[in-house]
Amino acid sequence: MIRFTEERLNDIFKNFERVKVAVIGDVMLDRYIWGSVNRVSPEAPVPVIEVEGEDAKLGGAGNVANNIKSLGAFPLLIGVVGDDREGETLFELMKQEGFNTGGIIIDKTRPTTVKTRVIAHSQHVVRIDKESKEPINYTIQERIKEIILQNIHDLNAIIIEDYNKGVVVRNLIYDLIEIANKYDVLITVDPKFDNFFEFKNVTVFKPNRKEVEDVLGRKLDTEEKIIEAGRVILERLRCRYLLLTRGEKGMTLFTRDGEITHIPTKAKKVADVSGAGDTVISTITVALAGGANIVESAALANYAAGIVVEEVGVVPVNKEKLFKVALLDSKGEW
Template sequence: MIKIPEKRLLQLKKNFRNKRIAIVGDMMLDIYFWGDVKRISPEAPVPVLEVENEIFRFGGAANCALNILKLGGTPEPIGVIGYDSFGSIFNSLLQEMNISHDGIIIDDERPTTAKTRVIAGSQHVVRIDKESKNTINKNIQDKLFKYLESIIDKLDGIILQDYNKGVLSESLIKKIISLANKKNVLITVDPKFHNFFAYKNVTVFKPNRKEAEDVLGMKIKTDEDISKAGNILLKKLGAKNILLTLGEGGIAVFEKGKPERRMPTKARKVADVSGAGDTVISTLTIALAAGADVIEASYLANYAGGLVCEEVGIVPIEADYLFETILKENK
């Protein structure tokens, strides 16, 4: 059983403040149309949603940036949006949150990645995705890398948040990891299926159970399966640490030369798992930047992920709430 003393928790919370974390990856806009259905359309046998509320939120790597902000850090989002209305809304959200837009490149050849959810009452009716999964061109890749290079000496950590939407190409991944290691900046990864094994020699690599199953071609059900998968990834990727998230099974942490550690999930009642992965990687990274070891950082990240699952929708966890909840439960 892992328990962090109160004095240590308070010190880590203090150290979260102003940690500058770059988030490189697929920036997204999440759009919600909430309303009520009272009739069927005369044009086709489909329900008519009378919209009562329209909400725009950060998704994907942008949600990581928001999580870093809410945890007390300074996010540096680095990614691509389109020259379109959704891109304008995305930039206005950055401005509203006082988050830097200097690392956001506009590519007029692709749309801003947007996911629109239509919700009637409590029923999710349909999701509409507008996106391009094509790899960004070399010119845009170079711009993103040059911006990261220009701020690297001011960074406390880097998150690579990959949703397989084309921003993190294999060549860009390798250049970023090489730069981070050369400058001795910690670098964490939340991967997807494509380019999975391009993420070699990082500080922490954080796949979920399904991602690990897909790339390893094995089912991960038993404790033995979990141990086997984690150790294979540790060896294949040359990572300092592997953090394997297991949904309701909590997390397993694999560290070079040390015994595997398990942590049960902290979600008391699961309402919605949306955004939990973004919260876990964000909390993990800022905790490591604040001086936590990988077990302490994983404990905090696991807790934060559990708290997010208790909320409906993609909601970042604030530092005060996270640490107050842990301190309260520890007593």
Template sequence: MIDTTIAKLNKLKKSFLGKKIAIIGDLMLDSYFWGKVSRISPEAPVPIVAIDDEFYRFGGAANVALNIKTLGGFPIPVGVIGDDNDGKLLRNLFKESTITDIGILVDKTRPTTTKSRVIANNQHVVRIDKEKVNSIPPIIEKKIINLLKKEIKNIDAIILEDYNKGVLTSTLIDEVINLANNNNKIVTVDPKFNNFFSYKNVTVFKPNRKETEDALGIRLGAKEDISNAGKILLDKLNAKFILITLGEDGIALFEKNKTEKRIPTKARKVADVSGAGDTVISTLTMALCAGADIYDATYLANFAGGLVCQEVGIVPINLDYLFDSVKEELL
């Protein structure tokens, strides 16, 4: 449990407000189509879904930006959309949520990354993905770097949110990390497989169990396996901290020349794990910017991830809800 008092929690919560965080990565649109099935198509043996409702939500790095917003911060999402209707829908979502779109660039050669889910009779029927995962061109890389150079003095941290959709190229990763380190800015990373070992010299590197297994080619079964994996990542990446998220087994925290720490997950009724990783990286980054040490920041992030897992669908964490819930734990 977090070693603190109600007064310290209130001070920490207040320090969340107004933190400016750049989120660089793969912006996505999540589309949902709800309806009913009453017959099979005469054209093929597939159900006909009569749509009753459709709505749109933030996905990928865009959902991280939303979490920063609901935690009291000022997010600057930085990424690429297509010159298409889905891109317009994503911009509208940012506008409705009063999130700036100054970091959103248009690439006419690719579509807006969109995941459309068709749900009928309360069952997930099919998911349709619209995407191109090739790397963004150098001209877009340069625009992102120039934008970041203009904002770097005013931001508190950078989150690199990689879904392997092409925005975070090895060149961009190197330039962003160097720029951040030269300006003493916090850099946290939510990695995926392709660029896994490109994220050197960051503040926090936060893979999950599967991502770590895939990258290292090992199975993280026993506690010793996880400990060895953490040590390997510290050595390879030279990160200040390595956090391996382990689902129901909590989080393993590693720091050079210090004893590994484990932050357990409080037992909860899990409804949906979707978006939990976005919530963890958002809360962790905000807490570090607010002055929390790595252990307390990890505890809060793990707690926040557990709270959103109780909700159905991708739901961002709310600042008041998070701190009120933590206070209940302390009383």
């Protein structure tokens, strides 16, 4: 177990305020329809949702940016939207959050990615996705690189947030990693299946257990298999750190020098796991860029995930609650 003193936590959290992180990836609009179910449809055996409210939030890479902001750091969100009403809504949400919209590129050939979640009685009923998975073209790839290079001297870290929606393509991956390593900027990755083994020589690589099972074609149902899989990925990707998230089993951190640290989950109750991965990659990146060591950073990311899964819907971590939980648990009082 990682134990923090109040002094150490104060030092780490104060450093968050000087961290600037570029988030590159699939920007989405998260829509929520909230309601209640009191009857079954006479037309089909499905529940009838009586709508009580609707709202919209930044999703995907946008939720990562929200988490970075909520931690007190500064996000630079870079992604692609369509020339449509949903894209306009996303711009409006960014402005409301005080985000710089200069990193958002409009592509008239694709729609803005939208995830609509229907929630009744605090239960996730159904999700409706509107998206294109077509790879972005060369011109947009070059524009993303330009934005990064224009800001590289102000950045402490880069997060690549891949949802396999077409923004994170192979040549862009290679270029971003080369730029980060050239300018000695941390680069962390939240991967998906398609490009999993393209992210070589990054600082932190953060897959979840299912993603690892899918790419390796094997079940990770024992500690021995988890450790074996971690070592395989470290060797193939040559990353500095591998953080494997394991749901109710917490996380396992692997380092290039062979150290393995198991971090048990800190979730008290699980209401909704949506967005937890975004919170983990945001927290570990901001903490590491702010001077925390890798074990401290992973522990804080684990606490942060435990906090957000207690809420229904995708929500960013609360900085004050994260501080409180880390301190109380270190004292054995949480």
